[in-house]
Amino acid sequence: MALRETLELAEYRSLMEVPEEFEDGFGWQTVIGAFFIGFVMMPGSIYLGLVAGQTMGPAAEWTTIILFTEVARRSFAQLSRQQIYILYYIAGGLTAMYGAVSLSGGAFAGLIWAQFLRAAAPGDLIDQVPNWVAPHPDSAAITGRTFAHSDWIPAITVLLLTQVFSRVAWFSLGYSLFRLLSDGEQLPFPLAPITAQGATALAEASHNEETWRWRMFSIGSMIGIGFGMIYLAVPTLTGAVLIQPVSILPIPWIDFTQGTERFLPGVPTGIGTNMASLMLGFVLPFWMVVGSFLAAVTTTIVNPIAYHTGHLPTWRPGMETTRTAWASQIDIWLSWGVGTAFAVAGLGVYKTVVEWKEKSAAGDESGSRGFGRGVPGRGDFSVWLMLGLFFVATTGYVILCRRLVPAFPMVFLIVYGYIWTPIQSYINARMVGLTGQFVAIPMIREATFILSGYKGVDIWFAPIPLGNYGATVQRFREIELTGNRFTAVLKAELLMFPIMLVTSFLFWGYVWRLQPIPSVYYPYAQKMWDYQAITQWVWFSSTTEGGHQEIFQRAIKPGLMVGGLVMGLGAYAMLNWLRLPVMTIYGWIRGVGMLPHFIILQFAGALIGRYYLRKRFGEENWRRWPPVLYAGFTCGMGLVAMLAIAVVLIKQSITQMPF
Numbered sequence: 001m002a003l004r005e006t007l008e009l010a011e012y013r014s015l016m017e018v019p020e021e022f023e024d025g026f027g028w029q030t031v032i033g034a035f036f037i038g039f040v041m042m043p044g045s046i047y048l049g050l051v052a053g054q055t056m057g058p059a060a061e062w063t064t065i066i067l068f069t070e071v072a073r074r075s076f077a078q079l080s081r082q083q084i085y086i087l088y089y090i091a092g093g094l095t096a097m098y099g100a101v102s103l104s105g106g107a108f109a110g111l112i113w114a115q116f117l118r119a120a121a122p123g124d125l126i127d128q129v130p131n132w133v134a135p136h137p138d139s140a141a142i143t144g145r146t147f148a149h150s151d152w153i154p155a156i157t158v159l160l161l162t163q164v165f166s167r168v169a170w171f172s173l174g175y176s177l178f179r180l181l182s183d184g185e186q187l188p189f190p191l192a193p194i195t196a197q198g199a200t201a202l203a204e205a206s207h208n209e210e211t212w213r214w215r216m217f218s219i220g221s222m223i224g225i226g227f228g229m230i231y232l233a234v235p236t237l238t239g240a241v242l243i244q245p246v247s248i249l250p251i252p253w254i255d256f257t258q259g260t261e262r263f264l265p266g267v268p269t270g271i272g273t274n275m276a277s278l279m280l281g282f283v284l285p286f287w288m289v290v291g292s293f294l295a296a297v298t299t300t301i302v303n304p305i306a307y308h309t310g311h312l313p314t315w316r317p318g319m320e321t322t323r324t325a326w327a328s329q330i331d332i333w334l335s336w337g338v339g340t341a342f343a344v345a346g347l348g349v350y351k352t353v354v355e356w357k358e359k360s361a362a363g364d365e366s367g368s369r370g371f372g373r374g375v376p377g378r379g380d381f382s383v384w385l386m387l388g389l390f391f392v393a394t395t396g397y398v399i400l401c402r403r404l405v406p407a408f409p410m411v412f413l414i415v416y417g418y419i420w421t422p423i424q425s426y427i428n429a430r431m432v433g434l435t436g437q438f439v440a441i442p443m444i445r446e447a448t449f450i451l452s453g454y455k456g457v458d459i460w461f462a463p464i465p466l467g468n469y470g471a472t473v474q475r476f477r478e479i480e481l482t483g484n485r486f487t488a489v490l491k492a493e494l495l496m497f498p499i500m501l502v503t504s505f506l507f508w509g510y511v512w513r514l515q516p517i518p519s520v521y522y523p524y525a526q527k528m529w530d531y532q533a534i535t536q537w538v539w540f541s542s543t544t545e546g547g548h549q550e551i552f553q554r555a556i557k558p559g560l561m562v563g564g565l566v567m568g569l570g571a572y573a574m575l576n577w578l579r580l581p582v583m584t585i586y587g588w589i590r591g592v593g594m595l596p597h598f599i600i601l602q603f604a605g606a607l608i609g610r611y612y613l614r615k616r617f618g619e620e621n622w623r624r625w626p627p628v629l630y631a632g633f634t635c636g637m638g639l640v641a642m643l644a645i646a647v648v649l650i651k652q653s654i655t656q657m658p659f
Contacts (some may be wrong), residue, residue: 165393
């Protein structure tokens with residue numbers, strides 16, 4: 001690895017040091033917290049997803065932590081940062097969002113969406129959807145809106161098996177990639193200190209220690225509360241009492257696309273309105289944000305040229321931001337992004353091999369041991385055992401999928417599970433480790449389904465072993481930074497799983513029985529579910545007799561893929577040769593897939609932080625403060641969101657519904 005890049009990574013990796021000692025953060029507080037989140041937070045999370053398309057996220061995480069911290073203080077007890085982080089981890093896991101329809105509330109959210117998706121199938125395709133997806137719309141289980149019916153047994157059985165396989169797969173492969181990229185390559189994981197520093201700040205408050213972390217966390221929280229009142233509370237509360245909510249700031253952006261299309265055709269223009277993007281610019285590596293901004297500039301230049309030369313046929317005047325971005329992705333940037341993603345993977349493999357050879361030649365055991373010994377006291381697992389568990393989980397996926405869809409070619413299942421999933425996860429893990437941003441090579445699933453020649457819609461619903469577990473690597477880095485043993489997180493996962501299944505079954509069944517989903521009582525679901533279903537059925541119908549493959553054929557351009565690969569490798573080599581920050585190219589690759597609306601705010605935050613705040617408060621302080629400040633900001637916005645949701649739920653519970 002080049003010396004310059006090593007110094008760049010070391011700068012951001014040193015934002016928070018790994019503790020010398022590790023403790024087990026799992027205890028009785030964790031068990032009580034898990035039940036509290038499952039039975040108190042999950043109903044609100046379900047409601048927020050249906051009404052507003054948002055997850056409880058920080059509201060559940062930080063609210064739970066603050067509540068338990070204050071209870072502990074008044075009981076003359078103290079919570080360590082290890083215990084606080086495990087509570088945070090469980091809250092995030094139990095309120096995580098499901099898929100493109102913005103549902104949370106555990107595994108049974110998927111079944112609610114599946115029954116709607118089957119009912120929305122065009123024509124006779126309803127009968128082609130198998131019962132292991134959801135019962136037929138004429139079934140008493142659907143008309144009666146209940147999970148307590150025998151017709152749900154096939155779907156629930158598949159759901160339980162896939163939940164077990166997916167959890168084993170992500171934990172085992174995510175841990176193995178952590179050992180490779182964090183222990184081996186020493187990648188910075190720039191966003192990992194946010195949560196770790198936040199947990200540390202609250203732990204210090206629990207011990208009545210007024211340190212700089214607590215001051216920064218408190219300042220960030222007050223900023224988050226103030227902004228959250230304007231951004232979240234006003235539209236949420238007014239939406240509960242008025243026909244249309246009142247929004248002071250448009251969510252999530254102000255769209256300029258239709259106003260600039262005359263001189264910037266095909267370019268999505270606008271500016272984000274969420275202050276979180278601005279503050280994120282304080283945290284992310286500066287040159288990575290610069291690279292993302294250059295990517296936005298590149299899009300602004302290339303798209304009009306492509307339109308005038310006839311290479312942007314999907315775009316039409318009058319399209320707003322999302323449609324314009326979708327058109328440019330189909331015609332140009334999707335294929336280009338596939339090539340640059342392979343460049344990231346190739347660079348990662350090359351640098352890993354070179355670094356191990358250099359360390360081995362220098363007599364450094366860390367360079368030759370590979371996946372060997374971990375850090376003493378950290379609760380490390382055998383990487384070979386983890387890889388074995390991943391193999392077992394993947395095999396379970398393959399066998400289950402083979403039983404459900406026996407006519408689908410077996411070779412695709414093998415490539416999906418044993419080859420492509422590790423490769424895609426590695427690519428994503430490297431991008432998360434370098435830039436903190438998720439990346440995935442798009443349309444692999446759609447492309448292989450269509451090119452396989454398989455006919456039938458059942459394959460689109462099958463639990464194929466195609467996953468991207470790279471983002472989970474950051475979780476293990478957070479665990480390490482908070483001084484937790486990895487065995488504590490394993491215990492937390494074993495506790496969360498049954499609680500999630502039980503509470504998800506109970507609360508989704510209850511909400512479904514109250515009112516149909518979607519309906520006028522759930523505005524976001526009523527507005528968005530039809531659009532999502534229509535979009536998905538366009539793809540599903542491509543594997544039926546006479547199905548259309550035109551979108552896929554337009555999107556896949558081998559020439560652009562090769563161009564992206566060459567550009568990624570060439571730009572890295574050029575920057576390295578000129579001894580310029582190589583993080584810029586990773587930021588550029590990240591920025592190609594993002595809307596410029598958010599990049600502008602991040603770039604503004606990066607400039608303010610680097611050229612004003614760092615000089616104002618000192619370089620050493622500004623290196624340490626941003627992660628804690630950002631954690632406090634998300635906590636403040638979460639508290640406001642939680643309060644607004646509570647008021648809406650109370651209002652809904654006392655409002656007499658018409659029958």
